[in-house]
Each structure stands twice: as C-alpha cells, then as structure tokens.
Amino acid sequence: MEIKIEDLRQGDEVLIGSSMGLKKVKILRPLKISKKPNWRGDTAYSKVMCGMNESINTFQIPGRSYNYTERVTSLADDVDYNTQRYVDFNYRNIWLVKRGTEF
Numbered sequence: 760m761e762i763k764i765e766d767l768r769q770g771d772e773v774l775i776g777s778s779m780g781l782k783k784v785k786i787l788r789p790l791k792i793s794k795k796p797n798w799r800g801d802t803a804y805s806k807v808m809c810g811m812n813e814s815i816n817t818f819q820i821p822g823r824s825y826n827y828t829e830r831v832t833s834l835a836d837d838v839d840y841n842t843q844r845y846v847d848f849n850y851r852n853i854w855l856v857k858r859g860t861e862f
Contacts, residue, residue, distance in 0.1 A: 762855040764848045770859020775851050782832045784809040806847045810840030
C-alpha cells in the first residue's frame with residue numbers, strides 16, 4: 760500500500776525506489792519537520808535515520824585496473840538490519856510493508 764510521508768511512524772518497514780531497484784528500510788527515529796520549507800513553500804521533512812540490510816560486492820572487471828564495488832540491499836522478510844543511514848523521503852514513492860509497533 761502506498762503511503763504518504765506524513766503517515767510514517769518509527770518502526771515502520773517500507774520500500775522506496777532507489778536508482779533502478781527497490782530498497783527495504785526500517786525507520787529507526789521519528790520524522791521531523793525541516794526548519795526550512797521546500798522550494799514551493801510546502802512542508803518538508805528532514806532526513807530520517809533508517810536501518811537496512813546491505814552487503815558490499817567487490818569484483819575486478821577483466822582488463823581493468825580497478826575493482827568495482829556495488830552495494831546490494833535485501834528485500835527478504837527476515838533481515839538483520841546491519842547498516843544505518845539517513846534517507847531523504849521527500850518526493851519519493853513509499854510503500855508500507857509492515858507497520859511498526861514503536862511509537
């Protein structure tokens with residue numbers, strides 16, 4: 760179910776679009792309204808601390824002199840959130856996976 764940024768709560772697990780795929784994140788801290796409005800004068804939100812399961816794959820491309828590193832996130836249900844990052848939810852499509860129990 761698609762959800763608006765105003766309806767997000769601490770502990771929610773959501774899917775967000777990221778480059779060419781989806782990223783599953785868990786909201787670890789409550790949302791805060793930004794001190795400055797957006798360019799239209801509407802309410803904007805600050806970046807939110809989120810947890811995600813991220814693994815780093817490093818491999819060498821044949822014929823190249825450098826290693827290629829990609830970050831891969833897991834969409835599985837039983838994930839261990841091993842990485843914490845700030846995520847900007849403004850102007851993103853957000854799909855609710857599981858409603859959090861924390862308030």
